[in-house]
Amino acid sequence: DGGITQSPKYLFRKEGQNVTLSCEQNLNHDAMYWYRQDPGQGLRLIYYSQIVNDFQKGDIAEGYSVSREKKESFPLTVTSAQKNPTAFYLCASSIDGTGELFFGEGSRLTVL
Amino acid sequence: KNQVEQSPQSLIILEGKNCTLQCNYTVSPFSNLRWYKQDTGRGPVSLTIMTFSENTKSNGRYTATLDADTKQSSLHITASQLSDSASYICVLREAGTALIFGKGTTLSVSS
Numbered sequence: 471d472g473g474i475t476q477s478p479k480y481l482f483r484k485e486g487q488n489v490t491l492s493c494e495q496n497l498n499h500d501a502m503y504w505y506r507q508d509p510g511q512g513l514r515l516i517y518y519s520q521i522v523n524d525f526q527k528g529d530i531a532e533g534y535s536v537s538r539e540k541k542e543s544f545p546l547t548v549t550s551a552q553k554n555p556t557a558f559y560l561c562a563s564s565i566d567g568t569g570e571l572f573f574g575e576g577s578r579l580t581v582l
Numbered sequence: 583k584n585q586v587e588q589s590p591q592s593l594i595i596l597e598g599k600n601c602t603l604q605c606n607y608t609v610s611p612f613s614n615l616r617w618y619k620q621d622t623g624r625g626p627v628s629l630t631i632m633t634f635s636e637n638t639k640s641n642g643r644y645t646a647t648l649d650a651d652t653k654q655s656s657l658h659i660t661a662s663q664l665s666d667s668a669s670y671i672c673v674l675r676e677a678g679t680a681l682i683f684g685k686g687t688t689l690s691v692s693s
Contacts, residue, residue: 510685512586558623560626562625567679
């Protein structure tokens with residue numbers, strides 16, 4: 471089945487550690503996105519990529535980094551510079567920059 | 583600043599009852615408006631999409647309406663089921679590519 475796979479589902483991290491969240495899609499979509507979701511807030515855009523080897527910062531990119539070396543993969547690294555990293559992270563893709571977003575199942579990161 | 587405001591923040595209804603969720607927006611112009619359903623701990627799934635020129639769109643027991651004059655959209659759920667318990671998110675796409683997300687309405691359907 472076509473879709474978006476995020477891993478891990480749950481992740482615990484100590485303060486000061488970097489962690490990488492995986493996002494893979496087999497929908498042949500050009501565009502991929504990372505969102506952060508906190509209780510009581512709307513989804514906030516961290517980074518997005520509309521083509522391989524190119525990506526742009528979203529509204530809350532500080533403390534995060536991404537890469538887009540392959541069309542199907544868009545990993546997100548949460549660095550130690552992110553002050554409040556505990557959150558639910560959602561990866562999404564769309565056929566292009568204007569199409570419907572298809573979301574993964576999310577990764578919940580907890581910093582201990 | 584363009585915004586999307588949803589109400590109520592949360593809602594509890596009995597199984598079998600109807601309910602209506604509201605989305606007020608100031609985004610203008612916009613190319614489309616979507617309603618997403620998000621089960622707890624899962625990713626959002628699209629329910630309906632409407633362009634700025636459409637008034638209504640149905641998907642089974644879900645019916646979305648759009649009033650461009652009042653800048654309001656609503657999502658009506660008919661004959662609610664326990665599986666309708668979820669968060670419902672209103673999302674507008676600005677003319678261009680930017681998406682503006684509402685904070686969502688949390689619906690709880692009880693038996």
